[in-house]
Amino acid sequence: MAMQSDQSDQSDPPADLSETHSGDRPMTHAANLSAMLTTLRALVECESPTSDLSAAYAVTELARSLAVDWLPTPSRVEIHGGRPVWRWGPDQPAILLLGHLDTVWPVGTLSKIPFAIQGDRITGPGVFDMKVGVVQGWAALKESGITESSGVGMLLTTDEETGSHASRELIAQSITNAKAVIVLEPSLEGALKTRRKGTSNYLVRFHGVASHAGLDPDRGINALVAAAEFILATQLWRDKLQETSVTPTVSASGTTTNTVPDLAEVNVDVRAWNRTEQERVDDLVRAFRSTLPVTIEIVGGIDRPAMESAMSAELFTLAELTNRELGYPDLTECSVGGASDGNLTAAAGIPTIDGMGAVGDGAHADFEWASSSAMPHRAELLAKMLIKLLTDPPRTTTSSHS
Numbered sequence: 001m002a003m004q005s006d007q008s009d010q011s012d013p014p015a016d017l018s019e020t021h022s023g024d025r026p027m028t029h030a031a032n033l034s035a036m037l038t039t040l041r042a043l044v045e046c047e048s049p050t051s052d053l054s055a056a057y058a059v060t061e062l063a064r065s066l067a068v069d070w071l072p073t074p075s076r077v078e079i080h081g082g083r084p085v086w087r088w089g090p091d092q093p094a095i096l097l098l099g100h101l102d103t104v105w106p107v108g109t110l111s112k113i114p115f116a117i118q119g120d121r122i123t124g125p126g127v128f129d130m131k132v133g134v135v136q137g138w139a140a141l142k143e144s145g146i147t148e149s150s151g152v153g154m155l156l157t158t159d160e161e162t163g164s165h166a167s168r169e170l171i172a173q174s175i176t177n178a179k180a181v182i183v184l185e186p187s188l189e190g191a192l193k194t195r196r197k198g199t200s201n202y203l204v205r206f207h208g209v210a211s212h213a214g215l216d217p218d219r220g221i222n223a224l225v226a227a228a229e230f231i232l233a234t235q236l237w238r239d240k241l242q243e244t245s246v247t248p249t250v251s252a253s254g255t256t257t258n259t260v261p262d263l264a265e266v267n268v269d270v271r272a273w274n275r276t277e278q279e280r281v282d283d284l285v286r287a288f289r290s291t292l293p294v295t296i297e298i299v300g301g302i303d304r305p306a307m308e309s310a311m312s313a314e315l316f317t318l319a320e321l322t323n324r325e326l327g328y329p330d331l332t333e334c335s336v337g338g339a340s341d342g343n344l345t346a347a348a349g350i351p352t353i354d355g356m357g358a359v360g361d362g363a364h365a366d367f368e369w370a371s372s373s374a375m376p377h378r379a380e381l382l383a384k385m386l387i388k389l390l391t392d393p394p395r396t397t398t399s400s401h402s
Protein backbone atom coordinates (compact mmCIF):
# COMPACT_ATOMS: atom_id res chain seq x y z
CA MET A 1 0.00 0.00 0.00
CA ALA A 2 2.73 2.43 -0.94
CA MET A 3 1.40 5.89 -1.45
CA GLN A 4 2.88 7.70 -4.38
CA SER A 5 4.74 10.82 -3.56
CA ASP A 6 7.56 10.62 -6.06
CA GLN A 7 6.35 13.37 -8.35
CA SER A 8 5.09 15.59 -5.63
CA ASP A 9 8.10 16.73 -3.67
CA GLN A 10 10.78 17.05 -6.28
CA SER A 11 9.21 19.62 -8.54
CA ASP A 12 8.27 22.57 -6.40
CA PRO A 13 4.52 23.11 -6.30
CA PRO A 14 3.59 26.40 -7.94
CA ALA A 15 3.43 29.37 -5.64
CA ASP A 16 -0.34 29.43 -5.46
CA LEU A 17 -0.44 26.76 -2.79
CA SER A 18 1.02 29.10 -0.23
CA GLU A 19 -0.55 32.19 -1.77
CA THR A 20 -4.15 31.12 -1.67
CA HIS A 21 -4.26 28.75 1.23
CA SER A 22 -4.84 31.55 3.66
CA GLY A 23 -4.55 30.96 7.35
CA ASP A 24 -3.12 27.46 7.75
CA ARG A 25 0.35 26.37 6.90
CA PRO A 26 0.69 25.71 3.17
CA MET A 27 0.32 22.05 2.30
CA THR A 28 2.80 20.20 0.17
CA HIS A 29 1.40 18.01 -2.58
CA ALA A 30 2.36 14.92 -0.57
CA ALA A 31 0.61 16.05 2.60
CA ASN A 32 -2.37 17.12 0.53
CA LEU A 33 -2.49 13.76 -1.23
CA SER A 34 -2.34 11.83 1.99
CA ALA A 35 -5.25 13.87 3.41
CA MET A 36 -7.21 13.37 0.18
CA LEU A 37 -6.68 9.61 0.30
CA THR A 38 -7.87 9.41 3.90
CA THR A 39 -11.07 11.23 2.97
CA LEU A 40 -11.45 9.15 -0.18
CA ARG A 41 -11.13 5.89 1.70
CA ALA A 42 -13.95 6.82 4.08
CA LEU A 43 -16.14 7.85 1.16
CA VAL A 44 -15.48 4.66 -0.82
CA GLU A 45 -16.01 2.42 2.19
CA CYS A 46 -19.50 3.86 2.53
CA GLU A 47 -21.09 1.94 -0.34
CA SER A 48 -23.77 3.94 -2.12
CA PRO A 49 -25.66 2.28 -4.97
CA THR A 50 -28.36 4.52 -6.45
CA SER A 51 -31.14 2.04 -5.71
CA ASP A 52 -30.42 1.94 -1.97
CA LEU A 53 -32.04 4.99 -0.38
CA SER A 54 -30.64 4.37 3.09
CA ALA A 55 -27.15 4.17 1.56
CA ALA A 56 -27.83 7.52 -0.13
CA TYR A 57 -28.65 9.05 3.27
CA ALA A 58 -25.56 7.48 4.82
CA VAL A 59 -23.18 8.72 2.13
CA THR A 60 -24.54 12.28 2.11
CA GLU A 61 -24.30 12.45 5.92
CA LEU A 62 -20.77 11.11 5.73
CA ALA A 63 -19.92 13.70 3.08
CA ARG A 64 -21.20 16.39 5.41
CA SER A 65 -18.88 15.28 8.19
CA LEU A 66 -15.87 14.70 5.92
CA ALA A 67 -16.26 18.09 4.22
CA VAL A 68 -15.59 19.82 7.54
CA ASP A 69 -11.88 19.12 6.96
CA TRP A 70 -11.94 20.80 3.58
CA LEU A 71 -14.47 23.60 3.50
CA PRO A 72 -14.42 26.88 5.43
CA THR A 73 -18.12 26.68 6.39
CA PRO A 74 -20.50 23.76 7.04
CA SER A 75 -22.14 21.94 4.18
CA ARG A 76 -25.71 20.63 4.27
CA VAL A 77 -27.79 17.61 3.36
CA GLU A 78 -31.15 18.44 1.77
CA ILE A 79 -34.00 16.30 0.50
CA HIS A 80 -35.20 16.91 -3.05
CA GLY A 81 -37.63 14.71 -4.93
CA GLY A 82 -37.53 12.26 -2.03
CA ARG A 83 -33.76 11.78 -2.15
CA PRO A 84 -30.88 13.34 -0.23
CA VAL A 85 -28.31 15.61 -1.88
CA TRP A 86 -25.18 17.19 -0.43
CA ARG A 87 -24.67 20.93 -0.93
CA TRP A 88 -22.29 23.69 -0.06
CA GLY A 89 -22.42 27.39 -0.89
CA PRO A 90 -25.24 29.48 -2.34
CA ASP A 91 -28.36 27.80 -3.75
CA GLN A 92 -27.85 29.60 -7.06
CA PRO A 93 -24.09 29.97 -7.40
CA ALA A 94 -22.27 31.77 -10.20
CA ILE A 95 -20.02 28.75 -10.61
CA LEU A 96 -21.34 25.32 -9.81
CA LEU A 97 -19.23 22.26 -9.10
CA LEU A 98 -21.49 19.34 -9.92
CA GLY A 99 -21.13 15.67 -9.11
CA HIS A 100 -22.76 12.63 -7.59
CA LEU A 101 -22.22 10.35 -4.61
CA ASP A 102 -24.08 7.31 -5.94
CA THR A 103 -22.33 4.44 -7.68
CA VAL A 104 -23.44 1.51 -9.83
CA TRP A 105 -22.01 -0.97 -7.30
CA PRO A 106 -24.37 -2.91 -5.02
CA VAL A 107 -23.68 -3.06 -1.28
CA GLY A 108 -21.26 -5.92 -0.70
CA THR A 109 -18.98 -5.09 -3.64
CA LEU A 110 -16.42 -3.77 -1.17
CA SER A 111 -15.76 -7.31 0.07
CA LYS A 112 -14.78 -8.32 -3.49
CA ILE A 113 -13.09 -5.07 -4.55
CA PRO A 114 -11.83 -3.46 -1.33
CA PHE A 115 -10.41 0.03 -1.22
CA ALA A 116 -6.71 -0.35 -2.07
CA ILE A 117 -3.76 1.66 -3.32
CA GLN A 118 -1.15 -0.15 -5.40
CA GLY A 119 1.48 2.21 -6.75
CA ASP A 120 -0.42 4.91 -8.58
CA ARG A 121 -3.65 2.92 -8.78
CA ILE A 122 -6.52 3.37 -6.38
CA THR A 123 -9.21 0.70 -6.60
CA GLY A 124 -12.56 0.24 -4.89
CA PRO A 125 -16.22 0.59 -5.88
CA GLY A 126 -16.89 4.04 -7.32
CA VAL A 127 -13.35 5.45 -7.01
CA PHE A 128 -13.21 6.52 -10.65
CA ASP A 129 -16.93 7.25 -11.07
CA MET A 130 -16.74 9.47 -9.12
CA LYS A 131 -15.65 9.62 -5.50
CA VAL A 132 -12.13 10.77 -6.40
CA GLY A 133 -13.74 13.69 -8.24
CA VAL A 134 -15.68 14.63 -5.10
CA VAL A 135 -12.52 14.72 -3.00
CA GLN A 136 -10.64 16.68 -5.67
CA GLY A 137 -13.49 19.20 -5.68
CA TRP A 138 -13.21 19.67 -1.91
CA ALA A 139 -9.42 19.92 -2.08
CA ALA A 140 -9.70 22.54 -4.83
CA LEU A 141 -12.07 24.64 -2.75
CA LYS A 142 -9.67 24.47 0.19
CA GLU A 143 -6.66 25.23 -1.98
CA SER A 144 -8.33 28.20 -3.67
CA GLY A 145 -9.25 29.76 -0.32
CA ILE A 146 -12.72 30.42 -1.76
CA THR A 147 -15.47 31.25 0.73
CA GLU A 148 -19.23 30.79 0.45
CA SER A 149 -19.76 34.45 -0.38
CA SER A 150 -17.54 34.19 -3.47
CA GLY A 151 -20.36 32.73 -5.57
CA VAL A 152 -19.00 29.20 -5.91
CA GLY A 153 -21.28 26.33 -4.92
CA MET A 154 -21.06 22.56 -4.98
CA LEU A 155 -23.86 20.05 -5.43
CA LEU A 156 -23.59 16.26 -5.15
CA THR A 157 -26.66 14.24 -6.07
CA THR A 158 -27.46 10.59 -5.32
CA ASP A 159 -29.36 9.47 -8.41
CA GLU A 160 -27.10 10.36 -11.35
CA GLU A 161 -26.43 6.77 -12.34
CA THR A 162 -30.11 6.11 -13.01
CA GLY A 163 -30.77 9.32 -14.93
CA SER A 164 -31.10 12.06 -12.27
CA HIS A 165 -34.88 11.93 -12.24
CA ALA A 166 -35.24 13.08 -8.63
CA SER A 167 -32.49 15.73 -8.80
CA ARG A 168 -33.20 17.13 -12.26
CA GLU A 169 -35.44 19.92 -11.00
CA LEU A 170 -32.89 20.89 -8.35
CA ILE A 171 -30.07 20.97 -10.90
CA ALA A 172 -32.20 23.25 -13.09
CA GLN A 173 -32.87 25.59 -10.13
CA SER A 174 -29.22 25.57 -9.09
CA ILE A 175 -27.97 26.92 -12.41
CA THR A 176 -30.34 29.84 -12.87
CA ASN A 177 -27.54 32.33 -12.05
CA ALA A 178 -24.65 30.16 -13.19
CA LYS A 179 -21.97 31.43 -15.54
CA ALA A 180 -20.20 28.09 -15.58
CA VAL A 181 -20.72 24.50 -14.52
CA ILE A 182 -17.78 22.23 -13.81
CA VAL A 183 -18.72 18.56 -13.74
CA LEU A 184 -16.48 16.37 -11.58
CA GLU A 185 -17.12 13.20 -13.58
CA PRO A 186 -14.05 11.05 -14.30
CA SER A 187 -11.87 11.30 -17.37
CA LEU A 188 -10.30 8.47 -19.32
CA GLU A 189 -6.57 9.18 -19.28
CA GLY A 190 -7.36 12.72 -18.19
CA ALA A 191 -9.20 13.84 -21.33
CA LEU A 192 -11.88 16.42 -20.59
CA LYS A 193 -15.32 15.74 -21.99
CA THR A 194 -16.35 18.53 -24.29
CA ARG A 195 -19.17 16.74 -26.03
CA ARG A 196 -21.60 14.08 -24.82
CA LYS A 197 -24.29 12.29 -26.72
CA GLY A 198 -27.91 12.88 -25.81
CA THR A 199 -29.92 9.90 -24.63
CA SER A 200 -33.50 8.84 -25.24
CA ASN A 201 -35.10 5.87 -23.55
CA TYR A 202 -38.26 4.08 -24.59
CA LEU A 203 -40.31 1.26 -23.18
CA VAL A 204 -42.62 0.13 -25.97
CA ARG A 205 -45.53 -2.19 -25.07
CA PHE A 206 -47.42 -4.20 -27.65
CA HIS A 207 -50.87 -5.33 -26.55
CA GLY A 208 -52.30 -8.26 -28.55
CA VAL A 209 -54.77 -11.01 -27.77
CA ALA A 210 -53.91 -14.30 -26.06
CA SER A 211 -55.13 -17.64 -27.37
CA HIS A 212 -54.15 -21.30 -27.21
CA ALA A 213 -51.18 -21.86 -29.53
CA GLY A 214 -52.44 -25.37 -30.38
CA LEU A 215 -56.22 -25.14 -30.35
CA ASP A 216 -56.83 -21.59 -31.51
CA PRO A 217 -53.67 -19.95 -32.87
CA ASP A 218 -55.55 -17.69 -35.28
CA ARG A 219 -57.82 -16.25 -32.62
CA GLY A 220 -54.84 -14.63 -30.98
CA ILE A 221 -52.92 -11.49 -31.95
CA ASN A 222 -49.28 -12.21 -31.29
CA ALA A 223 -47.74 -9.26 -29.46
CA LEU A 224 -44.28 -10.81 -29.75
CA VAL A 225 -44.45 -10.88 -33.55
CA ALA A 226 -45.40 -7.18 -33.52
CA ALA A 227 -42.47 -6.50 -31.20
CA ALA A 228 -40.17 -8.39 -33.57
CA GLU A 229 -41.28 -6.18 -36.48
CA PHE A 230 -40.55 -3.16 -34.32
CA ILE A 231 -37.11 -4.43 -33.28
CA LEU A 232 -36.11 -4.97 -36.90
CA ALA A 233 -37.44 -1.54 -37.86
CA THR A 234 -35.30 0.16 -35.21
CA GLN A 235 -32.18 -1.10 -36.98
CA LEU A 236 -33.08 1.00 -40.02
CA TRP A 237 -33.39 4.11 -37.88
CA ARG A 238 -29.74 4.12 -36.90
CA ASP A 239 -27.46 6.56 -38.70
CA LYS A 240 -23.88 5.33 -38.94
CA LEU A 241 -22.64 8.57 -40.47
CA GLN A 242 -24.11 10.73 -37.73
CA GLU A 243 -23.28 8.05 -35.15
CA THR A 244 -26.85 7.81 -33.97
CA SER A 245 -27.44 4.47 -32.27
CA VAL A 246 -30.82 2.83 -31.73
CA THR A 247 -30.41 -0.24 -29.55
CA PRO A 248 -33.18 -2.58 -28.37
CA THR A 249 -32.06 -3.75 -24.93
CA VAL A 250 -34.27 -5.49 -22.38
CA SER A 251 -37.36 -7.23 -23.72
CA ALA A 252 -39.99 -9.63 -22.40
CA SER A 253 -43.00 -11.48 -23.68
CA GLY A 254 -45.24 -14.48 -23.11
CA THR A 255 -46.61 -16.37 -20.16
CA THR A 256 -46.50 -20.05 -21.13
CA THR A 257 -44.92 -21.92 -24.02
CA ASN A 258 -48.31 -22.84 -25.54
CA THR A 259 -50.01 -19.44 -25.41
CA VAL A 260 -50.04 -16.74 -28.09
CA PRO A 261 -48.56 -13.81 -26.10
CA ASP A 262 -50.91 -10.90 -25.52
CA LEU A 263 -48.10 -8.63 -24.29
CA ALA A 264 -44.57 -7.88 -25.41
CA GLU A 265 -42.27 -5.19 -24.05
CA VAL A 266 -39.13 -3.78 -25.66
CA ASN A 267 -36.77 -1.20 -24.18
CA VAL A 268 -34.83 0.95 -26.62
CA ASP A 269 -31.72 3.03 -25.90
CA VAL A 270 -31.04 5.89 -28.34
CA ARG A 271 -27.86 8.02 -28.44
CA ALA A 272 -27.19 10.98 -30.72
CA TRP A 273 -24.84 13.95 -30.99
CA ASN A 274 -27.63 16.48 -31.42
CA ARG A 275 -31.24 17.25 -30.69
CA THR A 276 -32.30 17.00 -34.35
CA GLU A 277 -31.21 13.37 -34.45
CA GLN A 278 -32.95 12.64 -31.15
CA GLU A 279 -36.13 14.15 -32.59
CA ARG A 280 -35.83 12.26 -35.87
CA VAL A 281 -35.70 8.94 -34.01
CA ASP A 282 -38.45 10.01 -31.62
CA ASP A 283 -40.78 10.67 -34.55
CA LEU A 284 -39.97 7.24 -36.01
CA VAL A 285 -40.63 5.42 -32.73
CA ARG A 286 -43.99 7.14 -32.40
CA ALA A 287 -44.97 6.63 -36.06
CA PHE A 288 -44.26 2.88 -36.03
CA ARG A 289 -47.20 0.68 -37.08
CA SER A 290 -47.27 -3.09 -36.91
CA THR A 291 -48.81 -5.25 -39.65
CA LEU A 292 -50.83 -6.84 -36.82
CA PRO A 293 -53.79 -5.10 -35.12
CA VAL A 294 -51.98 -4.60 -31.82
CA THR A 295 -52.24 -1.57 -29.56
CA ILE A 296 -48.91 0.15 -29.03
CA GLU A 297 -48.11 2.02 -25.84
CA ILE A 298 -44.95 4.15 -25.53
CA VAL A 299 -43.40 5.17 -22.21
CA GLY A 300 -40.40 7.52 -22.16
CA GLY A 301 -38.87 9.66 -24.87
CA ILE A 302 -36.02 12.11 -25.25
CA ASP A 303 -34.21 12.09 -21.91
CA ARG A 304 -30.90 13.90 -21.44
CA PRO A 305 -30.21 16.20 -24.38
CA ALA A 306 -26.81 16.18 -26.07
CA MET A 307 -23.99 18.30 -24.61
CA GLU A 308 -22.81 20.10 -27.72
CA SER A 309 -19.21 21.28 -28.01
CA ALA A 310 -20.12 24.98 -28.32
CA MET A 311 -21.12 24.93 -24.64
CA SER A 312 -17.74 23.69 -23.46
CA ALA A 313 -15.30 25.38 -25.85
CA GLU A 314 -14.49 28.41 -23.72
CA LEU A 315 -14.08 26.46 -20.48
CA PHE A 316 -11.89 23.92 -22.21
CA THR A 317 -9.61 26.71 -23.42
CA LEU A 318 -9.42 28.04 -19.87
CA ALA A 319 -8.57 24.59 -18.53
CA GLU A 320 -5.93 24.11 -21.22
CA LEU A 321 -4.25 27.47 -20.50
CA THR A 322 -4.38 27.05 -16.74
CA ASN A 323 -2.97 23.55 -17.00
CA ARG A 324 -0.11 24.80 -19.15
CA GLU A 325 0.66 27.60 -16.68
CA LEU A 326 0.92 24.99 -13.94
CA GLY A 327 3.45 23.14 -16.03
CA TYR A 328 1.47 19.91 -16.47
CA PRO A 329 1.34 17.90 -19.72
CA ASP A 330 -1.18 19.23 -22.24
CA LEU A 331 -4.82 18.44 -21.67
CA THR A 332 -6.80 16.58 -24.27
CA GLU A 333 -10.52 16.58 -24.97
CA CYS A 334 -12.88 13.87 -26.06
CA SER A 335 -16.46 13.18 -27.10
CA VAL A 336 -18.33 10.36 -25.42
CA GLY A 337 -21.55 8.41 -25.87
CA GLY A 338 -22.44 8.32 -22.18
CA ALA A 339 -24.56 11.10 -20.72
CA SER A 340 -24.09 12.93 -17.41
CA ASP A 341 -25.67 15.85 -15.60
CA GLY A 342 -23.43 18.02 -17.79
CA ASN A 343 -25.88 17.28 -20.59
CA LEU A 344 -28.64 18.97 -18.57
CA THR A 345 -26.67 22.09 -17.70
CA ALA A 346 -25.23 22.53 -21.21
CA ALA A 347 -28.67 22.14 -22.78
CA ALA A 348 -29.94 24.87 -20.46
CA GLY A 349 -27.41 27.22 -22.08
CA ILE A 350 -24.82 27.25 -19.29
CA PRO A 351 -21.16 26.85 -20.33
CA THR A 352 -20.22 23.40 -19.03
CA ILE A 353 -17.00 21.45 -18.85
CA ASP A 354 -17.14 17.78 -17.93
CA GLY A 355 -14.56 15.19 -16.94
CA MET A 356 -12.76 17.44 -14.43
CA GLY A 357 -12.70 14.61 -11.88
CA ALA A 358 -10.61 11.46 -11.54
CA VAL A 359 -7.97 10.38 -14.03
CA GLY A 360 -8.15 6.64 -14.63
CA ASP A 361 -10.31 4.07 -16.37
CA GLY A 362 -13.02 1.46 -16.01
CA ALA A 363 -16.24 3.34 -15.17
CA HIS A 364 -18.91 0.78 -14.22
CA ALA A 365 -16.39 -2.05 -14.80
CA ASP A 366 -14.70 -4.29 -12.27
CA PHE A 367 -11.27 -3.01 -13.35
CA GLU A 368 -12.25 0.53 -12.31
CA TRP A 369 -9.24 2.50 -11.02
CA ALA A 370 -8.15 6.08 -10.43
CA SER A 371 -4.71 7.67 -10.39
CA SER A 372 -3.54 8.91 -7.00
CA SER A 373 -0.71 11.07 -8.37
CA ALA A 374 -3.21 12.92 -10.56
CA MET A 375 -5.36 13.90 -7.57
CA PRO A 376 -3.33 16.87 -6.31
CA HIS A 377 -2.73 18.02 -9.89
CA ARG A 378 -6.40 17.96 -10.75
CA ALA A 379 -7.30 19.71 -7.51
CA GLU A 380 -4.72 22.39 -8.20
CA LEU A 381 -5.95 22.88 -11.77
CA LEU A 382 -9.51 23.18 -10.53
CA ALA A 383 -8.55 25.63 -7.78
CA LYS A 384 -6.78 27.88 -10.29
CA MET A 385 -9.68 27.69 -12.71
CA LEU A 386 -12.16 28.68 -10.00
CA ILE A 387 -10.11 31.73 -9.09
CA LYS A 388 -9.87 32.76 -12.74
CA LEU A 389 -13.57 32.16 -13.35
CA LEU A 390 -14.54 34.35 -10.42
CA THR A 391 -12.65 37.29 -11.85
CA ASP A 392 -13.46 36.61 -15.51
CA PRO A 393 -16.50 34.40 -16.08
CA PRO A 394 -17.15 33.06 -19.59
CA ARG A 395 -19.50 35.00 -21.80
CA THR A 396 -22.64 32.94 -22.25
CA THR A 397 -22.77 31.74 -25.81
CA THR A 398 -25.92 31.00 -27.77
CA SER A 399 -28.21 29.03 -25.54
CA SER A 400 -29.93 26.07 -27.09
CA HIS A 401 -32.93 25.50 -24.90
CA SER A 402 -34.24 22.00 -24.74
Ligand SMILES: [Zn+2]
Nearest residue numbers: 129130160185
Ligand atom coordinates in the same frame (compact mmCIF):
# COMPACT_ATOMS: atom_id res chain seq x y z
ZN1 LIG B 1 -20.57 9.40 -12.87
